[in-house]
Amino acid sequence: MNAEIIAVGTELLLGQIANTNGQHISSRLANHGVNVYKHTVVGDNKKRIQQAIIEARKHHDLIIFTGGLGPTEDDLTREALSELIQVPLIYDEAALEHVEQFFTSRGRTVSEANKKQALTFEGAHVFHNHAGLACGSALEHEGVLYCLLPGPPREMRTMVERELEPYLATMNTSGNFFESRVLRFYGIGESSLEAKLQDLISAQTNPTIAPLAGEDEVTLRLTVTETNTARAKALLDATEQEIYARVGKYLYGFDNDSLYSKALEELACTKSTIATAESITGGGLASSLTSIKGASQVVVGGFVTYSNDAKVSQLGVRQATIDTYGAVSEQCAKEMAEGVRDRCGSTMGIALTGVAGPDELEGLPVGTLFIGVADGNETAVFKRVLSGTRETIRRRAAKEACHVLLLQKKKGD
Amino acid sequence: MNAEIIAVGTELLLGQIANTNGQHISSRLANHGVNVYKHTVVGDNKKRIQQAIIEARKHHDLIIFTGGLGPTEDDLTREALSELIQVPLIYDEAALEHVEQFFTSRGRTVSEANKKQALTFEGAHVFHNHAGLACGSALEHEGVLYCLLPGPPREMRTMVERELEPYLATMNTSGNFFESRVLRFYGIGESSLEAKLQDLISAQTNPTIAPLAGEDEVTLRLTVTETNTARAKALLDATEQEIYARVGKYLYGFDNDSLYSKALEELACTKSTIATAESITGGGLASSLTSIKGASQVVVGGFVTYSNDAKVSQLGVRQATIDTYGAVSEQCAKEMAEGVRDRCGSTMGIALTGVAGPDELEGLPVGTLFIGVADGNETAVFKRVLSGTRETIRRRAAKEACHVLLLQKKKGD
Numbered sequence: 001m002n003a004e005i006i007a008v009g010t011e012l013l014l015g016q017i018a019n020t021n022g023q024h025i026s027s028r029l030a031n032h033g034v035n036v037y038k039h040t041v042v043g044d045n046k047k048r049i050q051q052a053i054i055e056a057r058k059h060h061d062l063i064i065f066t067g068g069l070g071p072t073e074d075d076l077t078r079e080a081l082s083e084l085i086q087v088p089l090i091y092d093e094a095a096l097e098h099v100e101q102f103f104t105s106r107g108r109t110v111s112e113a114n115k116k117q118a119l120t121f122e123g124a125h126v127f128h129n130h131a132g133l134a135c136g137s138a139l140e141h142e143g144v145l146y147c148l149l150p151g152p153p154r155e156m157r158t159m160v161e162r163e164l165e166p167y168l169a170t171m172n173t174s175g176n177f178f179e180s181r182v183l184r185f186y187g188i189g190e191s192s193l194e195a196k197l198q199d200l201i202s203a204q205t206n207p208t209i210a211p212l213a214g215e216d217e218v219t220l221r222l223t224v225t226e227t228n229t230a231r232a233k234a235l236l237d238a239t240e241q242e243i244y245a246r247v248g249k250y251l252y253g254f255d256n257d258s259l260y261s262k263a264l265e266e267l268a269c270t271k272s273t274i275a276t277a278e279s280i281t282g283g284g285l286a287s288s289l290t291s292i293k294g295a296s297q298v299v300v301g302g303f304v305t306y307s308n309d310a311k312v313s314q315l316g317v318r319q320a321t322i323d324t325y326g327a328v329s330e331q332c333a334k335e336m337a338e339g340v341r342d343r344c345g346s347t348m349g350i351a352l353t354g355v356a357g358p359d360e361l362e363g364l365p366v367g368t369l370f371i372g373v374a375d376g377n378e379t380a381v382f383k384r385v386l387s388g389t390r391e392t393i394r395r396r397a398a399k400e401a402c403h404v405l406l407l408q409k410k411k412g413d
Numbered sequence: 414m415n416a417e418i419i420a421v422g423t424e425l426l427l428g429q430i431a432n433t434n435g436q437h438i439s440s441r442l443a444n445h446g447v448n449v450y451k452h453t454v455v456g457d458n459k460k461r462i463q464q465a466i467i468e469a470r471k472h473h474d475l476i477i478f479t480g481g482l483g484p485t486e487d488d489l490t491r492e493a494l495s496e497l498i499q500v501p502l503i504y505d506e507a508a509l510e511h512v513e514q515f516f517t518s519r520g521r522t523v524s525e526a527n528k529k530q531a532l533t534f535e536g537a538h539v540f541h542n543h544a545g546l547a548c549g550s551a552l553e554h555e556g557v558l559y560c561l562l563p564g565p566p567r568e569m570r571t572m573v574e575r576e577l578e579p580y581l582a583t584m585n586t587s588g589n590f591f592e593s594r595v596l597r598f599y600g601i602g603e604s605s606l607e608a609k610l611q612d613l614i615s616a617q618t619n620p621t622i623a624p625l626a627g628e629d630e631v632t633l634r635l636t637v638t639e640t641n642t643a644r645a646k647a648l649l650d651a652t653e654q655e656i657y658a659r660v661g662k663y664l665y666g667f668d669n670d671s672l673y674s675k676a677l678e679e680l681a682c683t684k685s686t687i688a689t690a691e692s693i694t695g696g697g698l699a700s701s702l703t704s705i706k707g708a709s710q711v712v713v714g715g716f717v718t719y720s721n722d723a724k725v726s727q728l729g730v731r732q733a734t735i736d737t738y739g740a741v742s743e744q745c746a747k748e749m750a751e752g753v754r755d756r757c758g759s760t761m762g763i764a765l766t767g768v769a770g771p772d773e774l775e776g777l778p779v780g781t782l783f784i785g786v787a788d789g790n791e792t793a794v795f796k797r798v799l800s801g802t803r804e805t806i807r808r809r810a811a812k813e814a815c816h817v818l819l820l821q822k823k824k825g826d
Contacts, residue, residue, distance in 0.1 A: 015440025
């Protein structure tokens with residue numbers, strides 16, 4: 001199938017947000033044998049939506065819409081398509097119940113505007129909205145498959161994963177299926193990784209190897225086309241091994257892994273617990289670790305010691321250490337890690353102190369970071385110099401801490 | 414002028430990157446009296462670029478391209494347009510010198526491929542590339558103004574600022590400009606807000622009022638078209654007042670404000686300091702507050718007391734309180750808030766305990782939240798029931814805490 005993705009929303013044309021929905025849908029469609037040839041963004045205007053559809057259906061047999069399914073008057077995607085192709089809109093019973101249940105459970109009555117979100121096309125397949133109210137639809141009409149998805153990114157993503165992708169899989173009658181495996185790398189840039197694998201990437205077609213720079217990491221997506229599950233797995237395994245032989249030391253996980261989930265996993269494996277002492281990250285490490293289900297078995301507690309006083313009074317860092325070496329120092333990181341481990345009674349203590357910026361601190365440049373890791377026997381301190389804005393430095397600092405935990409664990413193996 | 418922005422690049426259609434260039438150009442064009450009606454993304458394919466141009470010039474008199482001006486074989490934007498409108502490409506002397514200078518200063522010779530980056534159209538105005546090699550062009554042809562910009566974001570942004578915007582300013586003979594103001598609301602849904610303002614939104618054209626659902630909040634963008642700065646401000650003020658009269662109690666800020674920045678601002682105003690005690694959010698509140706520059710003046714420190722033991726040993730919550738009422742209870746939130754205020758010596762203590770899910774806890778449903786706020790005189794506890802996934806509940810809990818701080822402040826005024 002040849003596809004166009006039409007995002008509907010005046011906020012996109014005003015430049016308030018980027019069309020990340022188009023990107024996400026594109027990246028998912030590749031797994032279903034769909035070629036995306038065009039992205040279009042139009043405003044909340046019925047005539048312009050219809051113009052876009054008229055042009056799109058000349059060239060493509062799959063048109064995916066995102067946005068314009070909400071309750072307000074300027075949500076017009078359904079209406080524009082219905083009027084253009086002359087297929088009437090009807091309420092989907094299950095979707096209507098979903099909307100009604102939402103409001104009645106909150107002691108409110110459903111407005112007509114909100115009921116609109118349960119409208120679909122006569123004869124359409126309905127996509128349930130697992131993360132919101134507006135249902136999606138898939139309608140075949142005169143050789144074109146129209147799929148309508150909501151605009152809020154979380155609703156759209158959930159619907160793509162749980163509704164659109166399974167639906168498209170049933171349309172793929174060749175028996176061929178796509179299977180992907182994502183390899184996650186930390187500590188190596190996209191171009192370096194690509195340079196080390198260039199011959200493989202160029203030569204290989206099944207699986208294909210697609211590098212992509214992610215947030216603070218690089219991923220490789222291996223995608224195999226097969227009719228047989230066991231063969232698909234064998235092909236993926238063989239390619240993974242070739243890649244591992246060259247850049248294995250940067251590989252930290254697969255698919256939905258994150259540095260946080262891997263760090264927790266490693267700690268749980270050895271029945272270790274951990275406590276955090278954070279200055280530069282201000283609670284970001286604890287927050288990211290505890291965002292993972294089951295974290296309560298591993299993360300005992302944490303301290304956010306943003307001020308020097310708090311480092312002394314809460315963690316027992318010696319005032320003399322701060323006076324002599326500064327709060328951003330190897331010595332302070334060491335005492336923070338030992339202090340938090342001691343106070344929380346955990347197996348491990350981890351501490352972060354550094355300079356997030358925008359201004360330098362204690363004569364140290366923005367990006368300076370010390371990570372202390374105490375395990376009761378010894379306390380190791382790692383120095384890093386990170387680049388980026390205040391926001392990226394804080395985020396990367398928390399990830400560096402996880403990476404240090406993973407490296408410590410590897411060393412111990 | 415009515416504009417379409419065409420981004421050229423197969424990587425966009427594969428979903429490797431989002432079309433942030435379209436967003437940026439859109440946001441800049443508003444200042445020059447340009448209405449952007451469409452964004453289009455096409456791949457590095459001459460025929461498809463030409464198809465996009467044919468469609469675009471039917472409806473728009475300004476077409477801005479980004480991407481496809483580089484040295485490689487799949488950089489085809491210039492060639493596609495030149496062939497379609499039959500205007501030949503010629504080397505721009507200054508641009509060619511710029512390219513040659515780059516290579517010769519590095520002791521290298523210029524390849525023919527790299528010279529391509531100095532090509533422009535016969536009769537075009539040339540945009541200098543201050544951040545790279547490929548020159549841009551502006552060409553008027555049969556009533557359409559074609560502007561070509563490079564694809565790498567930094568090159569594109571620099572060229573927009575230093576070349577395109579000054580060029581468009583000379584075209585904007587009306588003297589009209591756009592000015593926007595964003596109003597931020599919390600605690601009211603998009604459809605409710607819109608219902609309360611429906612007549613204003615429908616009737617008003619200058620400024621226009623555009624609602625947008627954001628993450629956990631709703632914004633209204635007021636956009637005025639004027640030739641005079643003082644009149645623009647007066648029109649925005651008048652509309653803001655009308656809106657305030659109806660839904661002012663949900664308005665928490667403007668433009669780049671966030672609940673976090675507003676909460677910090679309010680605390681700083683009264684020279685108050687705060688310490689955080691977090692269970693459900695696991696450090697998310699402290700992390701979000703300290704992400705804002707200057708937070709160190711206000712946020713003294715914080716505790717992540719995920720386990721009951723930590724609540725008792727670190728914050729001084731009584732074991733009897735947890736045994737009798739549970740860790741997710743009004744009583745526990747109260748003692749956490751008082752405990753953290755006491756231990757950190759801050760003006761205020763704020764505590765969060767609740768059920769993030771996915772499983773219920775202590776017989777309480779997912780989403781249950783207690784927020785304790787201690788100020789030394791009294792301790793108030795607020796109960797909330799949030800909906801969403803584990804991730805959204807945690808995020809919203811931290812925002813609710815900020816909102817409670819803002820409401821407390823308002824009450825005190």
